[in-house]
Amino acid sequence: MSSEYLLKLLRNGKREDGRGLNEFRKISFKTGIIKKAEGSAVVNFGNTSVIAGVKLDVGEPFSDSPNEGILIVNAEFSPIAAPFFEPGPPDENAIELARIVDRGIRGSNLIDFEKLCIKEGEKVWIVYIDIHTINNDGNLIDVSFLASILALKTTLMPKYEGKIIREEKVDKLPLRNYFPINISTYKAENILFIDPSLKESNLAEACLSICIRDDDKINSVQKIGSGSFSFEEIEKIFNLTKTKAREIRNLLSSSYIS
Amino acid sequence: MSKSNKIDLIVGGKRLDGRDFFEVREIEMKVNVVNNADGSAMVRFGNTTAIAAVYGPRLLLPKFLQEEKAVLRCRYNMTPFSTDERKTPGHDRRSIELSKVIKSALEPAIFLEDFPKTRIDVFIDIVQADGSTRVASINAASLALAMAGIPMRDLVVACTAGKINGCLVLDLNGKEDNFGEADLSFAMMYSKNRVTLLQTDGEFSYEEIEILIKELKKACEKIYEMQKSTLKDYYQKYVE
Numbered sequence: 239m240s241s242e243y244l245l246k247l248l249r250n251g252k253r254e255d256g257r258g259l260n261e262f263r264k265i266s267f268k269t270g271i272i273k274k275a276e277g278s279a280v281v282n283f284g285n286t287s288v289i290a291g292v293k294l295d296v297g298e299p300f301s302d303s304p305n306e307g308i309l310i311v312n313a314e315f316s317p318i319a320a321p322f323f324e325p326g327p328p329d330e331n332a333i334e335l336a337r338i339v340d341r342g343i344r345g346s347n348l349i350d351f352e353k354l355c356i357k358e359g360e361k362v363w364i365v366y367i368d369i370h371t372i373n374n375d376g377n378l379i380d381v382s383f384l385a386s387i388l389a390l391k392t393t394l395m396p397k398y399e400g401k402i403i404r405e406e407k408v409d410k411l412p413l414r415n416y417f418p419i420n421i422s423t424y425k426a427e428n429i430l431f432i433d434p435s436l437k438e439s440n441l442a443e444a445c446l447s448i449c450i451r452d453d454d455k456i457n458s459v460q461k462i463g464s465g466s467f468s469f470e471e472i473e474k475i476f477n478l479t480k481t482k483a484r485e486i487r488n489l490l491s492s493s494y495i496s
Numbered sequence: 497m498s499k500s501n502k503i504d505l506i507v508g509g510k511r512l513d514g515r516d517f518f519e520v521r522e523i524e525m526k527v528n529v530v531n532n533a534d535g536s537a538m539v540r541f542g543n544t545t546a547i548a549a550v551y552g553p554r555l556l557l558p559k560f561l562q563e564e565k566a567v568l569r570c571r572y573n574m575t576p577f578s579t580d581e582r583k584t585p586g587h588d589r590r591s592i593e594l595s596k597v598i599k600s601a602l603e604p605a606i607f608l609e610d611f612p613k614t615r616i617d618v619f620i621d622i623v624q625a626d627g628s629t630r631v632a633s634i635n636a637a638s639l640a641l642a643m644a645g646i647p648m649r650d651l652v653v654a655c656t657a658g659k660i661n662g663c664l665v666l667d668l669n670g671k672e673d674n675f676g677e678a679d680l681s682f683a684m685m686y687s688k689n690r691v692t693l694l695q696t697d698g699e700f701s702y703e704e705i706e707i708l709i710k711e712l713k714k715a716c717e718k719i720y721e722m723q724k725s726t727l728k729d730y731y732q733k734y735v736e
Binding site: 265327330333334336337341344345346347367424444446451453456457458459461462463464465466467468469472480495 | 537566589590592593595596597600603604644678680684685688689691692693694697698699700701702705707709711
């Protein structure tokens with residue numbers, strides 16, 4: 239489908255698959271899919287598919303937070319997921335995505351880092367979230383964020399007795415009762431829309447990616463792309479983010495996890 | 497970055513460096529600080545100093561070539577001696593992301609379509625870091641682009657804001673950035689009234705973000721006037 243045609247549709251408030259501008263594609267997920275990982279989830283928005291895996295390790299805490307566990311988020315745009323993804327170290331887009339997910343999770347206070355302390359100043363749990371794209375059909379940030387949260391919410395901690403005994407799971411990961419959601423709103427020709435397909439995201443000149451918690455607290459904001467926003471557009475996007483995040487939470491609470 | 501070990505950042509209704517909540521640090525701007533560059537500038541906010549140099553439009557390796565417009569490349573780099581603990585030299589994940597964010601803040605202002613098949617390089621070195629380095633970088637880069645004679649829709653002007661000990665403030669210094677609850681980086685094309693950077697970290701309510709954006713706009717007006725007068729002063733001597 240040509241970009242001219244897609245733009246024409248957007249101007250009329252339509253999408254190639256019949257959705258409205260503020261409608262998600264079909265969202266589906268499955269948790270606990272990777273048996274070797276302590277927590278995992280695959281999330282699909284339409285044809286976009288991302289796996290997040292949580293692995294736990296024990297290591298030394300940072301000197302400025304001796305009684306807190308550590309979170310490390312990494313994203314890999316695997317070449318299996320798109321013809322233009324190349325093998326090699328993460329590029330600036332993958333790094334940005336990982337850092338947006340990291341800030342959203344950290345800012346939301348979802349993880350109780352103090353409970354991840356084993357011995358102050360010496361040993362703490364390190365939580366690794368690895369994001370791995372399976373198929374890229376747009377909106378990777380939102381899909382990756384949701385996959386990471388679902389993986390965290392289903393993570394089981396292995397036993398620790400001087401060393402990690404991975405076969406024995408003793409506890410859930412210490413999480414607070416929040417459900418942060420990331421919503422990216424894209425803009426093309428002053429038209430705002432969410433959850434773009436890859437072709438639609440190629441039309442967008444800018445994007446505002448916002449992480450928001452259940453209590454409507456904003457945990458991270460990131461402007462992406464070569465375009466700019468008016469103040470009115472920013473206000474509109476914040477309001478849209480609020481309602482869309484609730485929609486995802488409602489959708490997921492019916493198929494209860496955590 | 498929210499840290500659990502709290503420290504008092506506000507004492508007697510003032511910030512640790514004596515500023516009021518919405519007071520910006522002393523700002524210094526200089527242009528043409530790097531002779532070899534096509535355009536360059538230095539911007540200092542308190543003890544944060546950024547030097548930006550622009551090279552281009554110049555030839556691009558064929559594989560990066562874009563037929564319809566110039567490619568903007570930005571590199572944000574912290575010098576090893578700019579921080580409390582020596583920073584290992586080289587590009588890390590933070591500086592790769594910041595380079596991208598700075599690029600996306602500058603790009604809307606530049607008429608890249610005037611220079612197809614070329615690249616414009618913006619190199620930024622942080623020689624002293626005391627918070628808000630990315631906005632100092634954007635202010636310096638914007639001046640450097642103007643000095644290089646790159647046609648622009650407007651100057652890009654930037655400032656930070658944040659929440660420290662529950663209070664909303666402008667222009668975070670390093671301590672406030674490290675130990676405060678939340679921070680916000682903001683850039684705009686002032687006369688166009690367009691936002692080109694909005695980035696937050698930590699917990700804000702939407703109402704807090706609204707208040708900060710209003711205050712940031714006021715601060716940006718002053719910084720914008722400074723940028724303009726810096727450029728005017730530089731060229732004044734050629735007129736006289």
